[in-house]
Amino acid sequence: MTQSQIARLFGVYEAAVRNNLRTVFKSGMLRERDVTHPSWNGQSGFGTLYGLESIIYMSFRTGTYRAKAFREWVVHTLSEHYRQGKPKEPSVILVYNSGAERFGQTAS
Numbered sequence: 001m002t003q004s005q006i007a008r009l010f011g012v013y014e015a016a017v018r019n020n021l022r023t024v025f026k027s028g029m030l031r032e033r034d035v036t037h038p039s040w041n042g043q044s045g046f047g048t049l050y051g052l053e054s055i056i057y058m059s060f061r062t063g064t065y066r067a068k069a070f071r072e073w074v075v076h077t078l079s080e081h082y083r084q085g086k087p088k089e090p091s092v093i094l095v096y097n098s099g100a101e102r103f104g105q106t107a108s
Contacts, residue, residue, distance in 0.1 A: 006058055010067045020061045021054065030057060076107055 003021070007014040025032045035051040059070045 001055060002047055003050070006050060010062045010070070011057065011064045012062055017058060020058055021050070024057050030054060053073060
C-alpha cells in the first residue's frame with residue numbers, strides 16, 4: 001500500500017503516516033529496505049509500497065476507530081493461528097474506498 005492508501009485505510013492525514021513511518025524507521029523498529037518496495041505508478045514516476053509489517057506498526061501508532069478495528073483483526077488472526085497450531089490458508093484483506101460508509105464516514 002502507498003502512504004496515501006494507508007492514510008485512507010486508517011482515516012488520518014497522509015502527513016501523519018509519513019511522520020510515523022519516519023519515526024519507526026529512525027528508531028530501528030523496522031528497517032525501511034525490508035518493508036518497502038519501489039513501484040512504477042504509470043503516470044508520475046516511481047512510488048513506494050509499504051508491506052504488512054509497516055501497516056501493522058502504523059495501526060498501533062494511530063488512535064482512530066479504523067486503526068483499532070485493524071489491530072483487533074490482526075490480534076484475532078494471529079491468536080487463531082497460534083491456537084490451531086497448524087498452517088492455515090492465508091487471509092486476504094481487500095480494502096476498497098466505498099466501504100467507508102460502514103465506519104460512519106462517506107467515501108471521498
